[in-house]
Amino acid sequence: MTGNHAAVPGSARAQDASAAGPLSGIRVLDLTRALAGPYCTAILGDLGADVIKVEMLPRGDVTRHWPPFDGEHSLYYLSTNRNKRSVALDLRSAEARQVLADLAAQADVLVENFRPGVLGRLGLAPERLRAERPDLVIASVSGFGEIGPMRDDPGLDQVAQGMSGLMSVTGAGDQTPMRAGVPIADMTAGLFSAVGILASLVARGRGRASRVSTSLLESAVALMTFQAQRYLSTGEVPEPQGNDHPLISPYGTFRASDTSINVAVGTDAQWVSLCEALGAPGLSQRPEYAGPAQRSANRDALHAELNDLFSRRPAAQWLAELRQRGVPCGPIYTMDQVFDDAQVQALGLVQSVPYPGGATRLVRGPIWVDGQPPAIRGYPPSLGEHSRQVLSGLGYDERTIGDLIARNVVGQAQQPTGDGA
Numbered sequence: 214m215t216g217n218h219a220a221v222p223g224s225a226r227a228q229d230a231s232a233a234g235p236l237s238g239i240r241v242l243d244l245t246r247a248l249a250g251p252y253c254t255a256i257l258g259d260l261g262a263d264v265i266k267v268e269m270l271p272r273g274d275v276t277r278h279w280p281p282f283d284g285e286h287s288l289y290y291l292s293t294n295r296n297k298r299s300v301a302l303d304l305r306s307a308e309a310r311q312v313l314a315d316l317a318a319q320a321d322v323l324v325e326n327f328r329p330g331v332l333g334r335l336g337l338a339p340e341r342l343r344a345e346r347p348d349l350v351i352a353s354v355s356g357f358g359e360i361g362p363m364r365d366d367p368g369l370d371q372v373a374q375g376m377s378g379l380m381s382v383t384g385a386g387d388q389t390p391m392r393a394g395v396p397i398a399d400m401t402a403g404l405f406s407a408v409g410i411l412a413s414l415v416a417r418g419r420g421r422a423s424r425v426s427t428s429l430l431e432s433a434v435a436l437m438t439f440q441a442q443r444y445l446s447t448g449e450v451p452e453p454q455g456n457d458h459p460l461i462s463p464y465g466t467f468r469a470s471d472t473s474i475n476v477a478v479g480t481d482a483q484w485v486s487l488c489e490a491l492g493a494p495g496l497s498q499r500p501e502y503a504g505p506a507q508r509s510a511n512r513d514a515l516h517a518e519l520n521d522l523f524s525r526r527p528a529a530q531w532l533a534e535l536r537q538r539g540v541p542c543g544p545i546y547t548m549d550q551v552f553d554d555a556q557v558q559a560l561g562l563v564q565s566v567p568y569p570g571g572a573t574r575l576v577r578g579p580i581w582v583d584g585q586p587p588a589i590r591g592y593p594p595s596l597g598e599h600s601r602q603v604l605s606g607l608g609y610d611e612r613t614i615g616d617l618i619a620r621n622v623v624g625q626a627q628q629p630t631g632d633g634a
Contacts, residue, residue, distance in 0.1 A: 234261020235582055239414065242320035243267065243297065246274040248370070248396055249354045249429060250326040251293040252403030257322070257410065258296030259578030259587035265316060265603055266294065266594065270303040270624045273596040284570070294593035295566075295575055300604075301597030301624025308622045310336050315607050317342065317349070322410055326354040329365055339424055350413040353426040354406050368429050370396035377433030378451075382440055385455025402432040457516070462508040463487070466545065468520050469528040476519075477541040484508070486538040490531075491522040561586060568592045597624030 236257060243254040243266045251266075251274070258264040268274050279289040300316070302309040314336055317323055323342065325332055332338060332353075339351050353359075356368015374380050374392050384391030409425030416423055434441065440451045440459070457465035458477075463484075466473045478484050481504070488497040496502060496518070501511045508515055523531060528544065535542040546554065552563055564577050566589050578587040600623050604614045617623040 234259070234587070236260040236262040236414075239263070239321045240265065240319060241322045241324060242316050244323065244325040244327070244332075245354065246326070247276060248289075248293060248399040249402040249406070250324055251276070252400050253352070253354065253406040253410070254297065254324055255293045255295055256403070256407045256578060256580070257324075258590075259580060260582070262322070264297040265320075265599075266297045266299045267313065267316065268299055268301050268596055268624075270301050270597075270621065273299075273301060277596065283573070286568075286573075291573070291575065291593045295578075295589045296591050297594055298591075298599035298603060299594035299597055299626070300600045301626070302600075303622050303624075304335060306622045308617065312604065312607075312617075312623065313337065316603070318346070319607065320349065322350040322352065322414070324352045324354075324406065324410070328367060329355070329359075343424065348417055348422050350410055350417060350422045351424040352406050352410050352413075353424070354402050355426065355428045357430045358428040359426055370399040370429060373398035373429035373433045376430055378437055378440070379433055382437075382451050382453050382459070384453050389453040391453075397436065398429045398433040401436055402427055402429050405432050405435070457512065460509060461505065462512045462515055463519055465516070467516075467523045469523050469526060469531050471527045473545050474523075474528045474531060475543050475545055476535065479541065481505070483540050487535065487540050490534045490538050490540060491519070493522060564589045566592045569595065595626040598626040600625045 239257075239262045241254055241257050241262045241264045243250070243264050245251055245254060246268070254262075254264050254266070266274070272278065274290060274294070276290040276293075277287050279287050281288050300312075302312055304310060304313065317337055323337070333341075339353075342349055342351060355364070356373070357363040357366055371392060374397065375390070377398065379397070380390035380392055383389065383393060405427045406425070409423075409427065413423040413425055443449055443451055443460075451459060455465075461479065464477045464479070465475070467476055476487065478487055484502075485494075485497045488494050500507065502508050502515055532542055532544065544550075544554075551557060557563075562576055563574050565572050565574050573592070575589055575592075577589055580587060600618070601614055604617070604623065605611070609617075614623070618625045
């Protein structure tokens, strides 16, 4: 790998971590690709699950071929496939489908994001799986849900963002509608799917496993929270507010003498403290700004007055002053600034892990358990890197495995340098 691969805070944890995690002993059969499903299974892997990622020969997960690239490695793929083992199968073959069935027979959780009917054609119809394995947790992620006129349509994040209303409230002026800067519908569907899987594992402990499902559309609509409720309760159609909160003020970006900062005033006490910090205590007592409703109604005038006050000092001075007074605030970073921040570094959000050709830096998962952050136990695997290992664990002998690999029923990547999952 090329690029910046120096050791960073958290790298020792990544390489030496021995914490098993709350999902240790849980095997996840990951039949997903692209982003929503792999994001879900990465979270399960962060929590200690043994995630076996099954990929279709000859090309594997589609994101392996999505830019940007570092050498031959897709950075899109690297971002959501940590802590997994890869098995490559030619699922057009009956023998490969038998391997898949054997994997399902030993799994605790199966996650898929195929279009409707594909799982059945692979011999893993949910009804059959439920009959044979009532303790198997099955999770599905689709574009538009299990019912309705679009249930069979392919779904992608951009489409879900548009249909959910999210794009209609993002941006400002002529720059609307606008998509979020990351595939937020995909990632939210992955998060909701992980929550459903964890709930089903709890229910399984009480004697009943469940099949859970979500979709990009449902997840994106769920993200609309108060904006959706605002329409349902009042009939108001929310409009984009740019960098300002649509209902609370002052709550947005303000321009200091050198750059912009975020200030988020959520209470009257914080409003008073902000005015004192700005050297304008009387501002908080003016009738047009005295309460939340008044400040929201007079947002534009208030924003102009605050920008005038903020413009008198640089951002760093304002941030120090506001933090001291308990006013929520923060800088607005570009990505090159994010990982230099003292708080980000203290959290060890970036971990250096071995990878083919050297080492690379990855963002770890966000869920702490018992006061410890999750470790990246294994780098995102090469296509078929663990095929031989996993089939051996299923009871296949070396001769059979070798024959399947020789006939391209099973793919076997050259073992890379580094410590795999």
